[in-house]
Structure formats: structure tokens, C-alpha cells
Amino acid sequence: MAALLSIENLDKRYAGGLHALKSVDLAIERGEIFALLGPNGAGKTTLINVICGIVTPSSGRVLVDGHDTVRDFRITRRHTGLVPQELYTDMFETVWDTVSFSRGLFGLKPDPAHIERVLRDLSLWEKRDNAIMTLSGGMKRRVLIAKALAHEPKLLFLDEPTAGVDVELRRDMWRLIEKLRETGVTIVLTTHYIEEAERMADRVGVIRRGEIIVVDETASLMKKLGRKHLSLHLQETMTKLPASLDDWSLTLAEGGRRLDYSFAAEEEHACVPALLKRLQAEGIEFTNLNTRQSTLEEIFVELVHEEEDQQVEETS
Template sequence: MDPILSIRGISKTYASGFQALRNVDLDIRRGEIFALLGPNGAGKTTLISIICGIVNASTGSVLADGHDIVGDPRGARRKIGLVPQEISTDAFETVWATMKFSRGLFGRAPDPALLEKILRDLSLWEKRDSKIMTLSGGMKRRVMIAKALSHEPTILFLDEPTAGVDVELRRDMWQMVRGLRDRGVTIILTTHYIEEAEEMADRIGVINKGELVVVEEKAVLMRKLGKKQLTLQLQAPLAAIPPALAALPLELAEDGHALVYTFDVQSEETGIAGLLRQLNELGIDFKDLHSSESSLEDIFVSLVHGRRAAA
């Protein structure tokens, strides 16, 4: 299947000389939720702004559902919905009026039934006649999403959609995003909340200093780069790790009462079995054990810090 969004060789250098993006290549699959992660200033918003026609790229090309963003900007933009990081609406307009205006702005024929469905899906129907200035921050964020959906885009960008939103509303919005994906909308999400990407994304891209560090299926990324730890509470303390175990990735607790074994998924079965067998042969008994594993946040931090160290 052809990608719904195809990004080739995108770079952006501002007049000041600052290079925000460096030769970015990326394909977004139709119907997926793709999370783009990166620290502040990494280039996430610049990339989104280029795709949406807000900022011009220095080099490269983008096809949005078959439409070139430079050769056919109106066609491309009709395919895209954007929920920007900053809330920007006409505060004195009603929710219903801003929805109608946004749909008409993209040349779509009036469709009150569709707009009603969008507002109901976002729990905004009861607020349709309210002026936006009277709404809470969370409701204003929902209005931004409703506006972005009003012209029936096939690609939806959510730039930090839950920034400043309480936990309960964040969960509601996650459910809404999954519902959009189920209806065929492709979602590209940027977020500072790593658990948001871990909860929802099908694939994850990490961008740092304008470069894509990695693009991978979420499960594959966590399997390839994630680490697990097995902590064994010992019956009797050790003064040092025995020479026979020196080749293993083991750490001894300061008080000598625990051994910590770090391993990856590929070596899990053979590694743990081998460790326990060697402990038994050495007469080292343990009274308890527990395991833990890397979160997506741990992987993200290691990728970004690893790139910084390499630079």
C-alpha cells in the first residue's frame, strides 16, 4: 500500500543560519497512529508546519494523499487537518459558527449533520451556541480538534494535543483519537507525554536536532532497544561478584545483599537460566527476585542522550 504521507529530503535552514531540519525522509502509512517524539527544539513543529504549508522547506518534497504540497497546495491542504499546539480561535464566535466557517474555508459544502456528529463525538454539542471565550481550556482544545475535522481530512496532525489538559480529559482524548483511526483517519501525534505514545502509537519516530534518529514499530522498538533487569535478593551478602560471574552483566548492591542482572529480550531465556544455574553451582542462594523493564521514556532518553554524546 502506498503511504498516505511521503516526505523526501526535507531540510529547513532559516535566514539566521539555524538548521531546523536535516534531510528528513519519512513515510506515514494509511490509517496508522504515528507518534513523533523529540526534545524541545528538535524540529517536530517545523516539520509539521512544512507539511501543512505554513513554512516553506529549503529542500525536499512532500506528497499528502497523492497531492504535492508545493505543486498542488490547495489539494494537499484539503487532505490535512491540523490541531496546533497553541489554542487559536475567534474567542467571540460560537462553537457552531467557527465549525461552519472552518468547513467553508476548505470549499466544502454545508453539512450540518456531519458537524453535529463531530461535536457530539467530542462532547461539545451542548456547547454549540456558547462563545469560545466562555469555555474551559480543555473544551477549547476540543474545539480545535473539531475545527480540524470539519472538512473531513484523511490526515490529522495533533501537535501536543493534551498539553495542559487534566488526566481524565487526556484519557477521553486518547479514546477519541483511537476512534478516528478506526474510521480511517491517519493520525500524526507529537507529544511530551511519553506514556501517550506508549499507549496509542502504532509506530514511533524520534527526532533530535533536526534529524530522525529512529523510526520503528512501537513493539519492535521496545523489544530491540528495551532492557530488562532481574534483581535477586541474596540469603547472605557477597563481598564481591565471584570471578566465575565476572563476564555477566551483573551489578552488586552496595550492601552486598542483591545482585542486579541486566539483559535484553533476545538473551532473556538463556541468560536467566544460565545465571541461576551458575548461582546454584556456586552455592549462592537467593530469597526473592523481581524483574523490571525499560519504558518507552527510558528508550527515548537513551536515544537522545546517545546522539548528543556522539555529537
């Protein structure tokens, strides 16, 4: 089946000259949770805004369920929901009115039962008659999500949905995202909490300076780009490593009491057993060993910095 969202050669250059998106190609499959990661100003929000029709692309095209977002905007927007990064709300409206307004805005008949379901799912039902200005920041965030769900979108964009919310609300959001996925909603989220992407996303894309630099399944990305760290606590202190261990990039730490080995996650099976055998052959004994895998956050930071380093090299 064709991707639900297909972005082809998308380019956006603002009037001020900022080249926010550079030939972006991306496909989002139906029912998946896709995390778009990138440092501030990387182009995440611009990309989402172009897809949702808030920003006009300079060139390229975006298809939602095979329909062009410019030519067939009525179809594509009808099926797309957006929760913006900032808490943009009508302060004087009640929760019920603003969510009902959103449904009508997207051309749907009133459906009080659906609105009630959404408000209950987001723990907003008790607050339905409250003016939005009386709600806490976390509650306002929920209202924005309720507004985005009022028209039952197939494709939902969550632009940093958990920014500035407490732990409890963040967990509620995670549960909600899982629940939405179960109902078949495709979710694209941007987040600064990389652990969130690691926990939720089926696939991850990293955008930097308007370019998508990597897209992969979360697990596969961690395997391909992640590193594992093996630490061996030695029985006897070492001052120098024997030459027979030169094939492994080992380092001595804690004054020769610990041997550290860092390797690509996907090479695990090939190199660790061989190293342990060689250590045994050299008579190097250890009392304990620890392994640790790099987090998605470390991979992300490395990816972003790698690109920066490359650019510095290119310009110097």
C-alpha cells in the same frame, strides 16, 4: 499500498539561519498512529508545519497520497487536518460558527449533521452556541480538534494535543484518537507524554536537532533498544562475585543483599536462564526476584542523550 505520507530529503533552514530540518525522510502508512517524539526545539512543529503548508521547505518534498504538497496543495491540504500546539482560537466566535467556518474554508459544502456528530463526539454539543472565550482551556482544545475534523481529513496532525489538559480530558483524547483510527484516519501526534506514545502509537519516530534518529514500531523499538532489569534478593550477603559470573555484568546492591543484572530486552531468552543455572551451580541462592522493563521514556531519554554525548565527543 504506497504510504499515505511520504517525506523525502526534506530540509528547512529559516531566514535567521536556524537549520530546523536536516534531510528528513519518513513514510507514514495508512491508518496508523505515528508518534513523533523529540525534545523542545527538535523540529517536530516545523516538520508538521511544512507538511501542512504553513512553513515553506528549503528543499526536498512531501507527498500526501502521492500528491506533492507544494504543487498539488489544494488536494493535499483538503485531506490534511491540523490541531496546533497553542490554543489559537477566535475568541468572539461561537463553537458552531468556528467549526462550520473551518469546513467551508476547506472547500466543503455545509453539513450540519457532520458538524453535530463531531461536536457530540467531543462533548461540545451543549456548548455549541457559546463564545469560545467563555470556554475552559480543555474545551478550547476540543474546539481546535473539532475544527480540524470539520473537513473529514484522512491525515490528522495532533501537535501535543494533551499538553496542559487534565487527566480526564487526556483519556477522552485517547478514546477519540482510537475512534478516529477505527474510521481510517491516519494520525501523527507529537507529545511530551511518552507513556501516551507508548500507549497509542503503532510506530514511533524520534527527532533531534532536525534529524530523525530512529523510526520503528513501538513494540519493536522497546525490544531492540529497551533494557530489562533483573533483581535477585540473595539469601546470604555477598561481598564479592565469583569470577565465573564475569560473563554477566552483575552488580551488588543493598550491601550485598541484592544482585542486579541489566541486559538488552531482546537478549532475554539467551542470557537469563544461563545466569540462573550458573548461580545454582555456584550455590548462590535467592529468596525473591523482580524484573522490570525500561519504559519508552527511558529509551527516548537514552537515545537523545546518546546523540548529545556523541556530539560532545565529536566537537571536543
